[in-house]
Amino acid sequence: MTTTTTPVVRGLPVVGNAVAMAKDPAQFFVDCYREHGPVFRVRVLGREHPVIAGPEAAEFLGTKEGRDCLRSKEFWSGLVEEYGATRTLPGEDGASHKELRDIMRRGYSREAIADRLDEVVAITDRNLDRTWTPGATVPVLRSMQELVTDQLGELLTGASRPEYVADIRRATMYILNVLVTRQRPRIVLRDPRYRRAKARVAELADKMIEDRKRPGGRPAVLIDDLLRAHRERPSAMPASDLAISVTGPYVAGLDTVANTIASFVYAVLKHPEVLARVQAEADELFARETLTEKDLRSLPAIRGALMETMRLYPIAVVQMRTATRDFTFQGHRISAGENLYVGTSVPHFLDEFFPDPMRFDIDRYEKPRAEHMQAGAYSPYGRGQHVCLGKTLADVQMMVTMARMFHRLDLRLDPPGYVLARKTTPTPGPALSFRVKVAGFRH
Numbered sequence: 001m002t003t004t005t006t007p008v009v010r011g012l013p014v015v016g017n018a019v020a021m022a023k024d025p026a027q028f029f030v031d032c033y034r035e036h037g038p039v040f041r042v043r044v045l046g047r048e049h050p051v052i053a054g055p056e057a058a059e060f061l062g063t064k065e066g067r068d069c070l071r072s073k074e075f076w077s078g079l080v081e082e083y084g085a086t087r088t089l090p091g092e093d094g095a096s097h098k099e100l101r102d103i104m105r106r107g108y109s110r111e112a113i114a115d116r117l118d119e120v121v122a123i124t125d126r127n128l129d130r131t132w133t134p135g136a137t138v139p140v141l142r143s144m145q146e147l148v149t150d151q152l153g154e155l156l157t158g159a160s161r162p163e164y165v166a167d168i169r170r171a172t173m174y175i176l177n178v179l180v181t182r183q184r185p186r187i188v189l190r191d192p193r194y195r196r197a198k199a200r201v202a203e204l205a206d207k208m209i210e211d212r213k214r215p216g217g218r219p220a221v222l223i224d225d226l227l228r229a230h231r232e233r234p235s236a237m238p239a240s241d242l243a244i245s246v247t248g249p250y251v252a253g254l255d256t257v258a259n260t261i262a263s264f265v266y267a268v269l270k271h272p273e274v275l276a277r278v279q280a281e282a283d284e285l286f287a288r289e290t291l292t293e294k295d296l297r298s299l300p301a302i303r304g305a306l307m308e309t310m311r312l313y314p315i316a317v318v319q320m321r322t323a324t325r326d327f328t329f330q331g332h333r334i335s336a337g338e339n340l341y342v343g344t345s346v347p348h349f350l351d352e353f354f355p356d357p358m359r360f361d362i363d364r365y366e367k368p369r370a371e372h373m374q375a376g377a378y379s380p381y382g383r384g385q386h387v388c389l390g391k392t393l394a395d396v397q398m399m400v401t402m403a404r405m406f407h408r409l410d411l412r413l414d415p416p417g418y419v420l421a422r423k424t425t426p427t428p429g430p431a432l433s434f435r436v437k438v439a440g441f442r443h
């Protein structure tokens with residue numbers, strides 16, 4: 001088969017494209033796609049990496065060929081080593097991945113949250129009551145990180161442990177920065193603050209496991225399933241893998257959800273007409289005595305705002321993979337062993353799929369428009385075998401949390417014309433400096 005010469009994106013000497021990528025990753029990949037098409041090469045600190053991007057690349061992840069040609073192992077091996085484990089769900093492929101995913105499926109499913117919506121509300125309230133007081137100007141991302149840690153702790157691990165929140169947050173940020181996205185050098189892991197946080201999270205994992213062995217206690221499907229697998233099939237869930245598995249919800253869910261809901265707060269406050277619709281829906285929702293999952297199905301404004309937030313502020317701009325064998329994509333050759341980026345978020349910003357793409361338009365998702373339903377167009381939770389296992393849980397968690405927040409609080413951007421400051425490490429999202437003003441309680 002004839003193959004095409006793959007264009008190399010122009011960059012700076014030595015650093016290559018690293019600076020442009022770090023500045024605004026979503027825009028960088030869109031610009032490259034527009035200029036070079038669905039396959040190009042980028043240079044990052046002396047190394048060249050192929051990028052496949054756009055709707056076909058997103059779809060490719062879900063095909064048999066995609067599964068055969070790409071693996072995830074290399075990108076998670078640092079985490080596995082650092083924690084002395086043998087494997088972790090996102091870093092496995094094929095049968096080994098399926099085995100782990102089957103063990104964890106129930107724990108990460110909607111079942112883990114569906115009957116506990118009133119608890120999600122109560123946890124949200126106790127976090128809001130602590131810092132979101134009238135007159136306060138609150139750092140949104142930090143506050144959302146604490147709230148999400150509290151929610152995930154309670155819902156997935158059986159108990160929230162406020163005394164560990166700072167350690168979980170710190171260890172997770174180091175893991176994401178150094179071991180997963182590799183935006184910081186390994187030497188950073190010698191930082192005594194990380195070593196302390198890591199030791200505390202290990203202690204927490206031990207406590208979580210010990211607590212589950214005692215009778216009674218709160219439901220924690222994930223941990224119960226992990227411990228059952230460990231008892232019944234220790235080769236599938238050896239003792240060495242328990243700590244990384246029981247604290248997995250934090251690595252997967254803390255930063256992803258915190259950044260997304262912090263972006264949601266900004267986007268909604270920036271669009272008063274959306275704010276009014278979100279508030280009206282939220283007020284109607286909480287006029288009910290108790291919440292059920294069914295109630296969440298009829299929240300078009302809140303769902304639309306969430307989907308629009310995940311389109312325009314994606315936390316996973318690309319998925320990182322290694323080529324398992326030589327293969328050709330759209331006429332371009334990719335060689336075995338190359339580390340590549342799959343630009344699944346590129347179509348989010350293309351007007352062929354989302355007309356007037358930079359407009360925050362929460363009505364795109366309802367039929368007949370349903371713009372996200374076009375093949376390969378919308379992938380905030382990734383694609384293919386590694387598609388986010390917690391996506392339904394995350395949707396529910398984020399919708400309830402945002403509904404509650406906008407029901408209870410009258411929030412303002414500060415100053416009113418504020419334009420979001422953004423950061424890209426470890427995850428793209430609002431900068432820690434993003435603050436909003438609590439003008440008062442609505443309810």
Ligand code: HEM
Nearest residue numbers: 089090249252253256257260316381382386388389390394
């Ligand atoms: C805004 C919220 C979230 C977003 C946008 C998101 C996005 C993603 C993406 C893009 C992947 C695939 C990564 C890849 O293919 O390399 C992924 C995987 C995963 N996510 Fe999420 N995630 C979110 C929240 C959560 C939450 C709350 C949980 C659970 C607590 C969770 C659990 C997982 C797990 C376990 C995987 C690994 C799946 C596998 O490898 O088979 N995620 N997520």
